Amino acid sequence: MAGMIQRIEMKGIVKRFPGVLACDRVDFDLCAGEVHALLGENGAGKSTLMKMLYGMYPIDEGAIFIDGVERRFRSPADALDAGIGMIHQHFMLVPTMTVAQNVALGQKSSKGFVLDLDRVTERICQLSADYGLKVNPHDLVGHLSVGEQQRVEIIKALSHGASVIILDEPTAVLTPQEVDDLFVVLRKMVHEGHGLVFISHKLHEVTALCDRITVLRDGRRMGTRPAAGVQRNELIKMMVGRELKALEHRGYTPGIERLSIRDLRASGDRGVETIAGINLAVQAGEILGIAGVSGNGQLELAECLIGVRKADSGNILLNGADVAGMSLNERISRGMAIIPEERMRDGAVNDFSVLENVFLHDHKDKAFRQGIFLDFKKMAVHAGKLVHDFAVKTPSLETPIKNLSGGNIQKLIMARELSRKPTVLIAAQPTRGVDIGASEYIHQRLLVQRDAGMAILLISEDLDELYELSDRIAVMYEGQIMGIFARQDTDIQTLGLLMAGIKPGDSPKAGSLIAACED
Amino acid sequence: MRIRLPRTTSTDHEHGKGDWFEFMLRTSFPFLGVFAALFISAFVLLLLKTNPIVAYGAMLQGAFGSINGLSQSLVKATPLLLVGLGVCIAFKASVINVGGEGQIILGSIAGTWMALTFPDLPKVVLIPACMTAGFLAGAFWGFIPGMLKARFKVNEILSTIMMNSIALQLLNFLLQGPMMDPEGIKAGTFLAQSARLPESAWLARLVPRTMLHSGVYVALAFAVAVYIFLWRTTIGYQIRAVGLNPQASHYSGINVPFNQMLSLTLAGGLSGLAGVIEVMGVHRRILEGLTGGYGFTGIVAALLGSLHPLGVVPASVLFGGLLVGANTMQRAVQIPSALINAILGLIVLFVSGSALWIHQIIKKRKTATMVVSPTKETQA
Ligand SMILES: Nc1ncnc2c1ncn2[C@@H]1O[C@H](COP(=O)(O)OP(=O)(O)O)[C@@H](O)[C@H]1O
Ligand SMILES: [Mg+2]
Numbered sequence: 035m036a037g038m039i040q041r042i043e044m045k046g047i048v049k050r051f052p053g054v055l056a057c058d059r060v061d062f063d064l065c066a067g068e069v070h071a072l073l074g075e076n077g078a079g080k081s082t083l084m085k086m087l088y089g090m091y092p093i094d095e096g097a098i099f100i101d102g103v104e105r106r107f108r109s110p111a112d113a114l115d116a117g118i119g120m121i122h123q124h125f126m127l128v129p130t131m132t133v134a135q136n137v138a139l140g141q142k143s144s145k146g147f148v149l150d151l152d153r154v155t156e157r158i159c160q161l162s163a164d165y166g167l168k169v170n171p172h173d174l175v176g177h178l179s180v181g182e183q184q185r186v187e188i189i190k191a192l193s194h195g196a197s198v199i200i201l202d203e204p205t206a207v208l209t210p211q212e213v214d215d216l217f218v219v220l221r222k223m224v225h226e227g228h229g230l231v232f233i234s235h236k237l238h239e240v241t242a243l244c245d246r247i248t249v250l251r252d253g254r255r256m257g258t259r260p261a262a263g264v265q266r267n268e269l270i271k272m273m274v275g276r277e278l279k280a281l282e283h284r285g286y287t288p289g290i291e292r293l294s295i296r297d298l299r300a301s302g303d304r305g306v307e308t309i310a311g312i313n314l315a316v317q318a319g320e321i322l323g324i325a326g327v328s329g330n331g332q333l334e335l336a337e338c339l340i341g342v343r344k345a346d347s348g349n350i351l352l353n354g355a356d357v358a359g360m361s362l363n364e365r366i367s368r369g370m371a372i373i374p375e376e377r378m379r380d381g382a383v384n385d386f387s388v389l390e391n392v393f394l395h396d397h398k399d400k401a402f403r404q405g406i407f408l409d410f411k412k413m414a415v416h417a418g419k420l421v422h423d424f425a426v427k428t429p430s431l432e433t434p435i436k437n438l439s440g441g442n443i444q445k446l447i448m449a450r451e452l453s454r455k456p457t458v459l460i461a462a463q464p465t466r467g468v469d470i471g472a473s474e475y476i477h478q479r480l481l482v483q484r485d486a487g488m489a490i491l492l493i494s495e496d497l498d499e500l501y502e503l504s505d506r507i508a509v510m511y512e513g514q515i516m517g518i519f520a521r522q523d524t525d526i527q528t529l530g531l532l533m534a535g536i537k538p539g540d541s542p543k544a545g546s547l548i549a550a551c552e553d
Numbered sequence: 554m555r556i557r558l559p560r561t562t563s564t565d566h567e568h569g570k571g572d573w574f575e576f577m578l579r580t581s582f583p584f585l586g587v588f589a590a591l592f593i594s595a596f597v598l599l600l601l602k603t604n605p606i607v608a609y610g611a612m613l614q615g616a617f618g619s620i621n622g623l624s625q626s627l628v629k630a631t632p633l634l635l636v637g638l639g640v641c642i643a644f645k646a647s648v649i650n651v652g653g654e655g656q657i658i659l660g661s662i663a664g665t666w667m668a669l670t671f672p673d674l675p676k677v678v679l680i681p682a683c684m685t686a687g688f689l690a691g692a693f694w695g696f697i698p699g700m701l702k703a704r705f706k707v708n709e710i711l712s713t714i715m716m717n718s719i720a721l722q723l724l725n726f727l728l729q730g731p732m733m734d735p736e737g738i739k740a741g742t743f744l745a746q747s748a749r750l751p752e753s754a755w756l757a758r759l760v761p762r763t764m765l766h767s768g769v770y771v772a773l774a775f776a777v778a779v780y781i782f783l784w785r786t787t788i789g790y791q792i793r794a795v796g797l798n799p800q801a802s803h804y805s806g807i808n809v810p811f812n813q814m815l816s817l818t819l820a821g822g823l824s825g826l827a828g829v830i831e832v833m834g835v836h837r838r839i840l841e842g843l844t845g846g847y848g849f850t851g852i853v854a855a856l857l858g859s860l861h862p863l864g865v866v867p868a869s870v871l872f873g874g875l876l877v878g879a880n881t882m883q884r885a886v887q888i889p890s891a892l893i894n895a896i897l898g899l900i901v902l903f904v905s906g907s908a909l910w911i912h913q914i915i916k917k918r919k920t921a922t923m924v925v926s927p928t929k930e931t932q933a
Contacts, residue, residue, distance in 0.1 A: 379798070410785075
């Protein structure tokens with residue numbers, strides 16, 4: 035590797051996309067030996083800014099200086115040559131190749147056109163020892179967990195000689211333990227003199243890891259703060275543009291059992307059992323959180339409960355009656371409602387107007403029709419009331435819902451589901467991809483419903499959200515419930531281990547790497 | 554997979570503009586397709602040493618230049634409109650009805666049977682009865698592939714085409730046997746046609762010495778009815794929801810397969826109605842080749858009308874005019890009839906091609922300006 039980059043400066047960077055000003059005269063700088071966080075809500079322009087540094091997008095205005103010299107990258111290869119690497123949120127590895135082969139891809143080989151895999155393997159082992167990046171060079175990438183794949187990406191960047199590494203929302207796909215492991219690695223890298231850009235919208239991560247924090251909002255830089263001693267509220271205010279109200283979690287007084295799941299089993303789309311005998315109960319006036327890394331059967335559980343997926347066996351008792359064999363409409367009329375995880379696929383019809391989307395289920399309701407004719411007057415009154423009550427920002431009721439932001443769509447879906455006054459609500463990832471302001475609103479609404487006696491099953495990957503809202507938290511792993519805890523009786527550490535499938539007392543598996551590097 | 558949604562605080566208006574753009578594109582492109590096809594055909598005409606201006610002039614003159622031509626264009630537009638309306642309904646549920654030909658045949662058989670069996674009924678009873686019979690028979694012919702799709706996920710394009718062949722064989726059989734005109738048997742001509750309908754089943758002719766008949770009013774009334782049905786009724790709402798997002802519809806308790814079946818049944822009914830009206834208004838008996846390809850041309854008329862019931866009205870008049878005008882052109886400039894068919898084929902190709910093209914343009918615009926999925930980002 036040539037000399038390490040000491041300082042990168044981006045000055046007055048402007049980037050326009052059709053109809054969007056993604057970056058508006060943004061300044062940013064990074065020194066060797068620091069982690070500089072880019073904090074901001076979805077769409078703030080964080081990825082765009084860094085993709086320009088990495089040569090993926092041309093810059094419209096402004097300039098990039100590396101160690102005082104102006105540079106212009108035409109492609110990621112240019113940036114890599116200059117010592118800048120980037121790890122995307124979605125990895126770009128070839129699943130059918132081994133770790134070593136993946137790392138060797140695009141690298142100059144000492145044997146001309148022949149791949150020198152032994153040397154690459156050696157290098158991987160060395161890097162993995164230096165930085166504590168546990169990987170086995172001989173494993174097939176397709177068999178690795180997301181966390182391991184991320185480590186491969188980091189090794190790949192390091193072995194390309196990157197001295198500055200940009201990490202685009204690296205924690206979004208990790209369990210809390212994996213996040214801790216990653217932070218250890220990142221701190222080592224900083225110690226070795228690397229400069230890191232850490233993109234995130236999670237405050238606590240940013241304050242835990244970084245040295246400086248730059249906040250972007252709507253493409254504009256709102257300011258840079260040293261991480262030490264910065265107030266959480268100040269950062270939120272910079273991100274969102276206003277302060278958030280504190281959530282009020284009233285006393286826990288559960289009522290009668292509303293939903294009871296008994297030994298439920300079901301298969302996923304590929305026919306493999308994804309729900310392997312689940313027992314759960316949710317009472318009136320409580321929020322039961324389901325924690326878990328996505329893909330462990332949460333989606334299928336929600337689908338089984340509402341009735342769009344057939345259970346293989348088991349019972350679902352809704353207000354005392356077994357609804358497992360009933361249609362979705364029957365379940366809805368018996369008081370169930372769902373906020374689906376894939377809201378644009380399952381929760382809304384993109385090309386329908388806001389008004390039409392409100393009536394996806396209720397258009398059959400006698401209150402909104404006359405014979406076979408839709409009663410638009412009554413529909414508009416109802417939809418208008420929901421839009422108003424839930425502060426949905428929309429130009430009009432006739433606006434196609436696809437023109438609304440994620441948060442507003444979610445608020446509308448929530449308003450629609452709650453307007454039927456259900457007794458049991460299944461909320462699947464209710465704030466995923468939703469901006470902080472709308473998240474806060476949705477959280478408040480969920481708590482209000484809980485206080486009013488609704489039984490809520492909250493499925494989420496966001497542990498903060500679960501901690502803030504749930505009265506009890508169940509952890510789901512590979513289609514099973516690993517344990518259920520009262521909120522105050524558990525900590526993130528325990529949950530994290532369970533989410534990774536490790537029961538307290540099991541020893542974590544770590545032997546394979548040492549064996550691979552010793553032979 | 555994380556789903557990311559577009560930021561919309563300040564960009565809503567751009568998206569609004571996008572929809573306006575989309576609307577213009579959708580409505581104007583099919584017509585541009587017609588012009589492009591005519592433009593290309595002009596070069597072919599030049600190769601044949603024919604002046605395209607003269608040729609197209611004759612075409613326009615023939616289609617719309619005289620009462621006679623205009624009437625004839627409207628006569629052809631009538632079945633196109635009805636078939637096209639059915640195609641619209643089916644398409645709104647994301648179902649494609651290629652079974653118009655068969656449904657027309659079934660409708661005409663049922664209507665003819667009704668008229669021949671109850672010749673003594675008064676006009677006000679017999680005509681609606683025939684139309685109902687035609688509608689029901691066509692609907693039945695649409696219901697079968699609809700049911701196959703709903704129950705067994707049989708592709709409706711294949712099954713409706715198969716239903717066309719069955720209907721054709723059925724018609725041949727009936728006209729050679731049970732329904733053959735007794736007069737023809739007596740006279741020894743054995744023409745493959747049915748007996749003439751009783752006069753009480755004839756639709757009134759609107760303009761003297763032309764074929765234009767009152768069926769055109771029926772078709773227009775149905776255009777309005779289909780519009781109201783799709784946008785003002787609960788069933789129409791369900792059909793549109795199913796077509797736009799079957800997943801979300803299913804999640805809301807809408808029966809997706811049922812609505813697909815229903816839309817194909819209604820499409821069949823409208824084509825059946827086209828068949829019986831053609832019999833009662835034009836031929837006054839059922840005969841071979843009665844469908845005149847309307848079952849297929851109606852699809853193009855629907856595309857040309859942007860798959861909107863009110864858009865299909867001008868589109869089918871235009872297409873009816875093209876059919877009539879092409880004949881006039883052929884006679885006026887002495888070009889082979891194969892070329893006429895080629896020009897019509899080219900129009901079909903361009904119109905349906907433009908539908909795909911628009912789809913892609915709109916999709917591209919969307920990925921460029923709106924939803925930016927993480928995978929797209931990484932590929933960029
Ligand atoms: N390739 C692209 N084409 C068009 N618009 C884009 C593209 N990439 C990003 N944008 C827009 O630029 C803005 C900033 O996006 P992004 O940088 O991905 O935000 P962040 O990473 O902070 O969530 C968003 O409004 C987004 O829609
Ligand atoms: Mg991003």
